[in-house]
Amino acid sequence: ENPDLALTVPLETSGKDAGERITLATSDGAAKPFVRAGRITFPIDGEEVSLSVFRDVERGHYFLPFRDGTSGDTTYPVGRYLDSRARPDGQLVVDFNYAYNPYCAYSDEYSCPIPPQENIVRVSIEAGERNFPGTGEAGDHADVDLTGHEGD
Numbered sequence: 001e002n003p004d005l006a007l008t009v010p011l012e013t014s015g016k017d018a019g020e021r022i023t024l025a026t027s028d029g030a031a032k033p034f035v036r037a038g039r040i041t042f043p044i045d046g047e048e049v050s051l052s053v054f055r056d057v058e059r060g061h062y063f064l065p066f067r068d069g070t071s072g073d074t075t076y077p078v079g080r081y082l083d084s085r086a087r088p089d090g091q092l093v094v095d096f097n098y099a100y101n102p103y104c105a106y107s108d109e110y111s112c113p114i115p116p117q118e119n120i121v122r123v124s125i126e127a128g129e130r131n132f133p134g135t136g137e138a139g140d141h142a143d144v145d146l147t148g149h150e151g152d
Contacts, residue, residue, distance in 0.1 A: 005126075006095040011053060020035070021035055051121070053084065062085065068123060069121070070126065099129060
């Protein structure tokens with residue numbers, strides 16, 4: 001566990017794209033609808049990182065799909081997810097210690113959103129779920145487009 005990656009940050013919602021309905025490409029080539037909630041910005045190892053936060057249209061929670069410097073090395077190559085919640089003061093609780101692998105890391109039967117290009121960062125987020133022994137065969141998704149391009 002890394003206490004430096006348990007953050008409470010403001011959700012910047014004044015950007016031109018906030019509130020926009022979008023679709024994210026998925027691991028099986030389909031698309032999943034989301035609403036762009038805003039952006040968060042925070043430091044990791046002296047580098048400022050900015051990521052888009054989405055609202056899941058079906059479940060309504062804050063959803064943060066991302067790829068970082070650990071992806072494909074110590075974590076799932078396609079990326080990881082983090083579910084977040086807003087505090088009453090509007091700050092977003094973003095605890096990367098709870099970052100998790102998408103279900104498609106374990107079975108090709110799942111359709112998982114691919115982190116969009118804007119949520120791919122070079123810095124390593126050394127917290128949360130890692131690769132597990134035995135994962136990578138069914139869930140390696142070598143054929144998945146990792147560019148994270150959004151659908152229509």
